Amino acid sequence: MGTTHRQNSTQDHIWLSRPAGASNFYADPSGRFAITTPDGVDAARLLRLDAHSAALAFVNGKFEIRGDIFEAIRCFLRQHHSPFRELIFSGLARLEHLRTSYLLGGKARASRDIQFHYDLSNEFYSQFLDSRMIYSSAYFNKPDDTLEEAQRQKLDQICRDLVLRENERFLDVGSGWGGLVVYAAERFWVKAHGCTLAAQQLAFSRDTVERLGLSDRVQVDLRDYRDLRGTYDKIASVGMFEHVGPRRLGEYFKKIYSLLAAGGLFLNRGLIRPQNVTDGADTLFLVKSVFPGSGLVHLADVVREGERAGFEVVGLRDLRTHYAFTCRRWVKNLLQNASACRSLVNERTYRTWVLYLAASSVALENGGTSAAQVLFAKKRQ
Numbered sequence: 001m002g003t004t005h006r007q008n009s010t011q012d013h014i015w016l017s018r019p020a021g022a023s024n025f026y027a028d029p030s031g032r033f034a035i036t037t038p039d040g041v042d043a044a045r046l047l048r049l050d051a052h053s054a055a056l057a058f059v060n061g062k063f064e065i066r067g068d069i070f071e072a073i074r075c076f077l078r079q080h081h082s083p084f085r086e087l088i089f090s091g092l093a094r095l096e097h098l099r100t101s102y103l104l105g106g107k108a109r110a111s112r113d114i115q116f117h118y119d120l121s122n123e124f125y126s127q128f129l130d131s132r133m134i135y136s137s138a139y140f141n142k143p144d145d146t147l148e149e150a151q152r153q154k155l156d157q158i159c160r161d162l163v164l165r166e167n168e169r170f171l172d173v174g175s176g177w178g179g180l181v182v183y184a185a186e187r188f189w190v191k192a193h194g195c196t197l198a199a200q201q202l203a204f205s206r207d208t209v210e211r212l213g214l215s216d217r218v219q220v221d222l223r224d225y226r227d228l229r230g231t232y233d234k235i236a237s238v239g240m241f242e243h244v245g246p247r248r249l250g251e252y253f254k255k256i257y258s259l260l261a262a263g264g265l266f267l268n269r270g271l272i273r274p275q276n277v278t279d280g281a282d283t284l285f286l287v288k289s290v291f292p293g294s295g296l297v298h299l300a301d302v303v304r305e306g307e308r309a310g311f312e313v314v315g316l317r318d319l320r321t322h323y324a325f326t327c328r329r330w331v332k333n334l335l336q337n338a339s340a341c342r343s344l345v346n347e348r349t350y351r352t353w354v355l356y357l358a359a360s361s362v363a364l365e366n367g368g369t370s371a372a373q374v375l376f377a378k379k380r381q
Helices: 051-059 069-078 083-103 107-118 122-126 147-161 179-188 199-211 246-259 281-290 299-309 320-336 338-344 347-366
Strands: 003-006 015-018 025-027 033-036 064-067 169-173 191-196 218-222 232-238 260-272 312-318 370-377
Touching (some): 051 347, 064 069, 147 179, 147 260, 169 179, 179 191, 179 218, 246 260, 246 299, 260 299, 320 370, 338 347
Parallel strands (some): 169 191
Antiparallel strands (some): 025 033, 260 370
16 A cells, blocks of 8 residues: 655645555655655655755756745755765866866856846746746845736835935846846936847847836946946945856955946945855756856955955845745746746756755755855945
């Protein structure tokens, strides 16, 4: 007789039944998820794999997760994993960072890396993002805020933290699909400039600007931030500096400093790594399959390199729980729109995005990853 587990009625209901003696089915004792594999493959063994091997097995369709994918990832993290294999993958991740930073870290490589992640399809991203196509942490005033509400609250908060004023020159470095530059121009009447390396983001941004009649106030270019010239009163970088990587952080801050007018503000917002967290098997999967050329830095590195460039820290926001909520909403949307997503990208890509966003949410909830906003000021001469 098979075993059956049923969830609490307040959770998503799922019946999990396993035929007696079947090794290709692992049912979580709490009944929140199950793992199924092809006949002859031990499902429970998957929980003991290293993170890199387990991630590749999932994205390649070697097993399925039924039920709560977040709980499945938590269960995986609680298992004992070979410290020797973790050490190997940690070393491989560091080698990959070195390769992309020193050998392939130029502008052409940066453009290819960004296109790898962002130029999949605007239609695909629209299946899980909000209507403005904002691909960074939202800000939840209440846990039950909709994604649309939370992203609007984030945009408003950024503009107010920067104290944007009418006719100020505002730059968004890595402007994505244009949500922030459009919002800042519409609500705060700035003269906004955005730059991106993703052609599909550029097309979406320009279409939005034209549709809203903001062409006289908003300009978006396909350009590396290192090629920007001119001076801006306020600058924002939201979810972009993760792509810079730790070895180019100093260069990044020096360039932003050179673009900012004296007395101006620079808002730097994104994922960071807690001080006691290092590269592991999961890092190798991310830099090879999700974000090539990227790398998370510690908050202390952000502050140190910003100050070395000449900035003064004037504000700090913790965004960890907000980013965890955001990733959960994105995963929910991906799962609800699975059929549409699979028609827009291949199965491996769809699975990769589901896994990395679900794992990111768990890492943020557990404190293995964090997120922060640092507000810098450039002193008047």
